[in-house]
Amino acid sequence: MVKNVKLIAVIFIIILSFFILLKGLNKTNNYSPDLNSSKIDFNFKAKFLYSNKESTLYKLIDDKDFSIINIWASWCLPCREEHAYLLNLKSLNKFNIIGINYKDDEINAKKFIKELGNPYSKIVIDPTGVNSIELGAYGVPETLLINNKSKTILKKYIGPLDDEKFAEIKMIIENEN
Amino acid sequence: MKIKILILIIIYFISFFNFSYATNSEKVDKISKNLRCLICQGQSVYDSQSDFALSMKILIQNKIDEGKNDEQIYSFLKNKYGEWIVYDPEITKNTFLLWVLPLILFVFGAILIIRKVSIK
Numbered sequence: 001m002v003k004n005v006k007l008i009a010v011i012f013i014i015i016l017s018f019f020i021l022l023k024g025l026n027k028t029n030n031y032s033p034d035l036n037s038s039k040i041d042f043n044f045k046a047k048f049l050y051s052n053k054e055s056t057l058y059k060l061i062d063d064k065d066f067s068i069i070n071i072w073a074s075w076c077l078p079c080r081e082e083h084a085y086l087l088n089l090k091s092l093n094k095f096n097i098i099g100i101n102y103k104d105d106e107i108n109a110k111k112f113i114k115e116l117g118n119p120y121s122k123i124v125i126d127p128t129g130v131n132s133i134e135l136g137a138y139g140v141p142e143t144l145l146i147n148n149k150s151k152t153i154l155k156k157y158i159g160p161l162d163d164e165k166f167a168e169i170k171m172i173i174e175n176e177n
Numbered sequence: 178m179k180i181k182i183l184i185l186i187i188i189y190f191i192s193f194f195n196f197s198y199a200t201n202s203e204k205v206d207k208i209s210k211n212l213r214c215l216i217c218q219g220q221s222v223y224d225s226q227s228d229f230a231l232s233m234k235i236l237i238q239n240k241i242d243e244g245k246n247d248e249q250i251y252s253f254l255k256n257k258y259g260e261w262i263v264y265d266p267e268i269t270k271n272t273f274l275l276w277v278l279p280l281i282l283f284v285f286g287a288i289l290i291i292r293k294v295s296i297k
Contacts, residue, residue: 103228129232130239136257138216139229 044134046124049101049109060098060122066154066173067096067146070120071132073104074112076140082160086119089166094173096148099123102132102140145169147176205237208250211264221264 045054061067070086072079090097099120101109106125113123126132135144136156143157143165154172157165209223214230222230240250254262266272 103232128235129228130236133229133232133236133257 044131046100046126046131049099049106049123049125055122055124057098057124060124061096061146061148064094064096065148066094066176067098067148068169069098069100069135069144069146071100071102071126071135071137071140071142073102073140074108075104076102078160079141080112080116082141082143082162083116083119085161085166087117089169090119092170096121100132100135101125103127103129145172201238201241204241204247205234208237208247209234211251212254213262213264215258215262 043056043058045056047054057069068086068089086097089095097120099122101123103126109123109125113120124131132139132142137144138158141160143161144153145155145157146152147154154176155169206223209230210221212222212233214220214222214225214227214233216229217225217227220230222233224230237250240253245253251263260267266275268276
Protein backbone atom coordinates (compact mmCIF):
# COMPACT_ATOMS: atom_id res chain seq x y z
CA MET A 1 0.00 0.00 0.00
CA VAL A 2 2.74 2.42 1.00
CA LYS A 3 4.68 1.45 -2.11
CA ASN A 4 1.65 2.22 -4.27
CA VAL A 5 1.22 5.63 -2.72
CA LYS A 6 4.89 6.39 -3.39
CA LEU A 7 4.58 5.25 -6.99
CA ILE A 8 1.50 7.34 -7.58
CA ALA A 9 3.18 10.35 -5.98
CA VAL A 10 6.23 9.97 -8.23
CA ILE A 11 4.09 9.62 -11.35
CA PHE A 12 2.01 12.60 -10.29
CA ILE A 13 5.09 14.76 -9.78
CA ILE A 14 6.52 13.75 -13.16
CA ILE A 15 3.24 14.55 -14.93
CA LEU A 16 2.96 17.83 -13.04
CA SER A 17 6.48 18.92 -13.95
CA PHE A 18 5.84 17.92 -17.54
CA PHE A 19 2.85 20.25 -17.74
CA ILE A 20 4.70 23.06 -15.99
CA LEU A 21 7.50 22.70 -18.51
CA LEU A 22 5.03 22.59 -21.40
CA LYS A 23 3.35 25.73 -20.19
CA GLY A 24 6.71 27.40 -19.64
CA LEU A 25 7.79 26.62 -23.19
CA ASN A 26 4.72 28.27 -24.64
CA LYS A 27 5.28 31.44 -22.70
CA THR A 28 7.62 33.95 -24.30
CA ASN A 29 10.19 34.99 -21.79
CA ASN A 30 11.46 37.86 -23.88
CA TYR A 31 11.18 41.27 -22.38
CA SER A 32 8.65 43.51 -24.02
CA PRO A 33 8.99 47.12 -23.04
CA ASP A 34 6.16 48.98 -21.43
CA LEU A 35 4.91 51.03 -24.36
CA ASN A 36 2.40 53.13 -22.49
CA SER A 37 4.64 54.37 -19.76
CA SER A 38 3.72 57.93 -18.97
CA LYS A 39 6.69 58.91 -16.86
CA ILE A 40 8.89 61.46 -18.49
CA ASP A 41 11.63 63.77 -17.38
CA PHE A 42 11.99 66.81 -19.60
CA ASN A 43 14.54 68.57 -17.53
CA PHE A 44 17.79 67.44 -19.04
CA LYS A 45 19.89 69.77 -21.11
CA ALA A 46 20.90 69.07 -24.67
CA LYS A 47 22.83 70.92 -27.34
CA PHE A 48 21.30 71.84 -30.68
CA LEU A 49 22.64 70.33 -33.87
CA TYR A 50 22.68 73.64 -35.75
CA SER A 51 23.99 75.91 -33.03
CA ASN A 52 26.11 75.67 -29.95
CA LYS A 53 23.29 76.68 -27.67
CA GLU A 54 21.82 74.44 -25.04
CA SER A 55 18.24 74.01 -24.01
CA THR A 56 16.14 71.81 -21.82
CA LEU A 57 13.62 69.67 -23.62
CA TYR A 58 10.97 71.27 -21.47
CA LYS A 59 11.39 74.57 -23.26
CA LEU A 60 11.18 73.02 -26.71
CA ILE A 61 7.73 71.56 -26.44
CA ASP A 62 5.48 74.32 -25.29
CA ASP A 63 3.85 75.95 -28.27
CA LYS A 64 1.52 73.30 -29.72
CA ASP A 65 -0.76 70.74 -28.04
CA PHE A 66 1.29 67.73 -28.98
CA SER A 67 4.91 66.91 -29.52
CA ILE A 68 6.69 64.09 -31.20
CA ILE A 69 10.14 63.20 -30.03
CA ASN A 70 12.00 61.15 -32.57
CA ILE A 71 15.32 59.55 -31.79
CA TRP A 72 17.35 58.99 -34.95
CA ALA A 73 20.83 58.66 -36.37
CA SER A 74 22.31 58.93 -39.84
CA TRP A 75 23.87 55.48 -39.49
CA CYS A 76 20.51 53.92 -38.76
CA LEU A 77 18.88 52.41 -41.85
CA PRO A 78 15.33 52.09 -40.47
CA CYS A 79 15.51 55.82 -39.68
CA ARG A 80 15.92 56.45 -43.38
CA GLU A 81 12.80 54.38 -44.05
CA GLU A 82 10.66 56.18 -41.50
CA HIS A 83 11.75 59.65 -42.56
CA ALA A 84 8.91 60.08 -45.07
CA TYR A 85 6.39 59.44 -42.27
CA LEU A 86 7.96 62.17 -40.17
CA LEU A 87 7.70 64.58 -43.08
CA ASN A 88 4.02 63.63 -43.42
CA LEU A 89 3.49 64.20 -39.71
CA LYS A 90 5.07 67.60 -40.08
CA SER A 91 2.65 68.51 -42.87
CA LEU A 92 -0.28 67.82 -40.52
CA ASN A 93 1.00 70.88 -38.64
CA LYS A 94 -0.20 69.64 -35.28
CA PHE A 95 3.03 68.77 -33.53
CA ASN A 96 6.38 70.08 -32.52
CA ILE A 97 8.60 67.40 -33.93
CA ILE A 98 11.82 67.27 -31.97
CA GLY A 99 14.68 65.18 -33.25
CA ILE A 100 17.24 63.67 -30.94
CA ASN A 101 20.32 62.81 -32.90
CA TYR A 102 21.61 59.66 -31.24
CA LYS A 103 25.37 58.92 -31.07
CA ASP A 104 26.04 60.39 -34.45
CA ASP A 105 28.66 62.28 -36.36
CA GLU A 106 27.38 65.85 -36.74
CA ILE A 107 28.51 66.18 -40.35
CA ASN A 108 26.75 62.95 -41.31
CA ALA A 109 23.65 64.03 -39.44
CA LYS A 110 23.51 67.31 -41.35
CA LYS A 111 24.03 65.45 -44.63
CA PHE A 112 21.16 63.12 -43.77
CA ILE A 113 18.82 66.08 -43.18
CA LYS A 114 19.96 67.84 -46.33
CA GLU A 115 19.37 64.72 -48.41
CA LEU A 116 15.99 63.64 -47.01
CA GLY A 117 14.45 66.89 -45.79
CA ASN A 118 13.94 68.27 -42.32
CA PRO A 119 10.75 67.28 -40.51
CA TYR A 120 12.03 68.57 -37.19
CA SER A 121 11.30 71.92 -35.63
CA LYS A 122 14.34 71.45 -33.40
CA ILE A 123 17.15 68.96 -33.41
CA VAL A 124 19.25 68.31 -30.35
CA ILE A 125 22.26 66.06 -30.22
CA ASP A 126 22.91 63.18 -27.89
CA PRO A 127 26.51 62.13 -28.51
CA THR A 128 26.75 59.79 -25.54
CA GLY A 129 23.22 58.37 -25.61
CA VAL A 130 22.62 59.49 -22.05
CA ASN A 131 19.74 61.83 -22.89
CA SER A 132 17.90 59.05 -24.66
CA ILE A 133 18.18 56.90 -21.57
CA GLU A 134 16.78 59.77 -19.52
CA LEU A 135 13.76 59.50 -21.81
CA GLY A 136 13.59 55.77 -21.24
CA ALA A 137 14.59 54.93 -24.81
CA TYR A 138 16.08 51.67 -26.05
CA GLY A 139 17.80 52.69 -29.25
CA VAL A 140 17.11 54.06 -32.70
CA PRO A 141 14.65 54.69 -34.19
CA GLU A 142 12.21 55.45 -31.44
CA THR A 143 9.28 57.84 -31.42
CA LEU A 144 7.43 59.31 -28.47
CA LEU A 145 4.07 61.01 -28.80
CA ILE A 146 3.65 63.58 -26.06
CA ASN A 147 0.75 65.57 -24.74
CA ASN A 148 2.28 68.98 -24.04
CA LYS A 149 -0.31 70.12 -21.54
CA SER A 150 -0.17 67.13 -19.25
CA LYS A 151 3.50 66.46 -20.05
CA THR A 152 2.86 62.77 -20.46
CA ILE A 153 3.84 60.22 -23.05
CA LEU A 154 0.73 59.18 -24.91
CA LYS A 155 2.45 56.50 -26.91
CA LYS A 156 5.91 55.13 -27.48
CA TYR A 157 6.95 53.48 -30.72
CA ILE A 158 10.07 51.37 -30.77
CA GLY A 159 11.31 50.80 -34.29
CA PRO A 160 10.51 52.67 -37.49
CA LEU A 161 7.16 54.32 -38.12
CA ASP A 162 4.91 52.70 -40.70
CA ASP A 163 1.38 53.15 -42.13
CA GLU A 164 -0.23 51.52 -39.14
CA LYS A 165 1.61 53.61 -36.54
CA PHE A 166 1.05 56.76 -38.59
CA ALA A 167 -2.71 56.12 -38.62
CA GLU A 168 -2.64 55.41 -34.91
CA ILE A 169 -0.89 58.69 -34.12
CA LYS A 170 -3.55 60.55 -36.10
CA MET A 171 -6.28 58.67 -34.30
CA ILE A 172 -4.81 59.32 -30.84
CA ILE A 173 -4.58 63.08 -31.31
CA GLU A 174 -8.11 63.25 -32.70
CA ASN A 175 -9.41 61.40 -29.65
CA GLU A 176 -7.46 63.61 -27.30
CA ASN A 177 -8.92 66.79 -28.73
CA MET B 178 49.53 34.91 21.50
CA LYS B 179 46.89 37.41 22.44
CA ILE B 180 48.89 40.21 20.84
CA LYS B 181 49.16 38.23 17.58
CA ILE B 182 45.42 37.74 17.48
CA LEU B 183 44.88 41.40 18.23
CA ILE B 184 47.19 42.39 15.38
CA LEU B 185 45.39 40.04 13.02
CA ILE B 186 42.06 41.51 14.00
CA ILE B 187 43.38 45.02 13.46
CA ILE B 188 44.75 44.10 10.02
CA TYR B 189 41.43 42.51 9.18
CA PHE B 190 39.53 45.67 10.01
CA ILE B 191 42.00 47.91 8.22
CA SER B 192 41.63 45.87 5.05
CA PHE B 193 37.88 45.99 5.48
CA PHE B 194 38.05 49.74 5.82
CA ASN B 195 40.08 50.10 2.64
CA PHE B 196 37.76 47.95 0.59
CA SER B 197 34.82 50.08 1.53
CA TYR B 198 36.33 52.87 -0.53
CA ALA B 199 35.47 51.62 -3.99
CA THR B 200 36.65 53.85 -6.81
CA ASN B 201 34.07 55.33 -9.11
CA SER B 202 34.65 52.94 -11.96
CA GLU B 203 34.36 50.01 -9.58
CA LYS B 204 31.05 51.43 -8.47
CA VAL B 205 29.87 51.67 -12.08
CA ASP B 206 30.91 48.04 -12.59
CA LYS B 207 29.09 46.97 -9.47
CA ILE B 208 25.86 48.71 -10.43
CA SER B 209 25.97 47.70 -14.08
CA LYS B 210 26.44 44.05 -13.12
CA ASN B 211 23.07 44.21 -11.41
CA LEU B 212 21.33 45.65 -14.46
CA ARG B 213 19.83 43.68 -17.28
CA CYS B 214 20.77 44.89 -20.74
CA LEU B 215 17.29 45.30 -22.15
CA ILE B 216 18.15 45.02 -25.81
CA CYS B 217 20.57 42.10 -25.47
CA GLN B 218 18.82 39.30 -23.64
CA GLY B 219 20.88 37.28 -21.24
CA GLN B 220 23.63 39.84 -20.72
CA SER B 221 24.10 42.36 -18.01
CA VAL B 222 24.82 45.99 -18.82
CA TYR B 223 28.33 45.33 -17.54
CA ASP B 224 28.94 42.49 -20.03
CA SER B 225 27.38 44.12 -23.03
CA GLN B 226 29.07 46.33 -25.59
CA SER B 227 25.81 47.43 -27.21
CA ASP B 228 25.11 51.14 -27.66
CA PHE B 229 22.41 50.94 -25.05
CA ALA B 230 24.72 49.41 -22.46
CA LEU B 231 27.58 51.80 -23.20
CA SER B 232 25.29 54.80 -22.74
CA MET B 233 23.90 53.26 -19.60
CA LYS B 234 27.39 53.01 -18.12
CA ILE B 235 28.05 56.67 -18.89
CA LEU B 236 24.74 57.57 -17.29
CA ILE B 237 25.59 55.61 -14.15
CA GLN B 238 28.96 57.37 -14.01
CA ASN B 239 27.22 60.75 -14.33
CA LYS B 240 24.76 59.89 -11.58
CA ILE B 241 27.60 58.85 -9.28
CA ASP B 242 29.40 62.11 -10.02
CA GLU B 243 26.21 63.95 -9.11
CA GLY B 244 26.44 62.24 -5.74
CA LYS B 245 23.58 59.80 -6.16
CA ASN B 246 23.82 56.57 -4.19
CA ASP B 247 23.19 53.07 -5.51
CA GLU B 248 19.59 52.97 -4.37
CA GLN B 249 18.76 56.25 -6.08
CA ILE B 250 20.30 55.06 -9.34
CA TYR B 251 18.41 51.78 -9.27
CA SER B 252 15.13 53.47 -8.53
CA PHE B 253 15.75 56.05 -11.25
CA LEU B 254 16.24 53.28 -13.81
CA LYS B 255 13.32 51.24 -12.50
CA ASN B 256 11.18 54.30 -12.94
CA LYS B 257 12.27 54.60 -16.58
CA TYR B 258 12.43 50.99 -17.64
CA GLY B 259 10.44 49.04 -15.10
CA GLU B 260 11.24 46.42 -12.51
CA TRP B 261 12.70 44.10 -15.15
CA ILE B 262 15.92 46.08 -15.49
CA VAL B 263 17.28 44.93 -12.12
CA TYR B 264 18.34 41.34 -11.65
CA ASP B 265 17.29 41.29 -8.04
CA PRO B 266 13.50 40.95 -7.99
CA GLU B 267 11.65 42.74 -5.21
CA ILE B 268 9.14 40.89 -3.07
CA THR B 269 5.75 41.54 -4.62
CA LYS B 270 2.61 39.51 -5.17
CA ASN B 271 4.10 38.05 -8.34
CA THR B 272 7.50 37.16 -6.94
CA PHE B 273 6.32 36.05 -3.51
CA LEU B 274 6.50 32.34 -4.38
CA LEU B 275 9.98 32.80 -5.82
CA TRP B 276 11.26 34.11 -2.52
CA VAL B 277 9.31 31.86 -0.17
CA LEU B 278 9.58 28.53 -1.97
CA PRO B 279 13.30 27.93 -1.22
CA LEU B 280 12.63 28.73 2.41
CA ILE B 281 9.76 26.25 2.55
CA LEU B 282 11.88 23.59 0.84
CA PHE B 283 14.72 24.25 3.27
CA VAL B 284 12.48 23.86 6.30
CA PHE B 285 10.88 20.77 4.77
CA GLY B 286 14.30 19.22 4.16
CA ALA B 287 15.38 20.02 7.69
CA ILE B 288 12.28 18.32 9.08
CA LEU B 289 12.99 15.24 6.97
CA ILE B 290 16.57 15.03 8.21
CA ILE B 291 15.63 15.56 11.83
CA ARG B 292 12.96 12.88 11.64
CA LYS B 293 15.34 10.41 10.02
CA VAL B 294 18.04 11.06 12.62
CA SER B 295 15.67 10.83 15.56
CA ILE B 296 14.19 7.54 14.29
CA LYS B 297 17.65 6.00 14.25
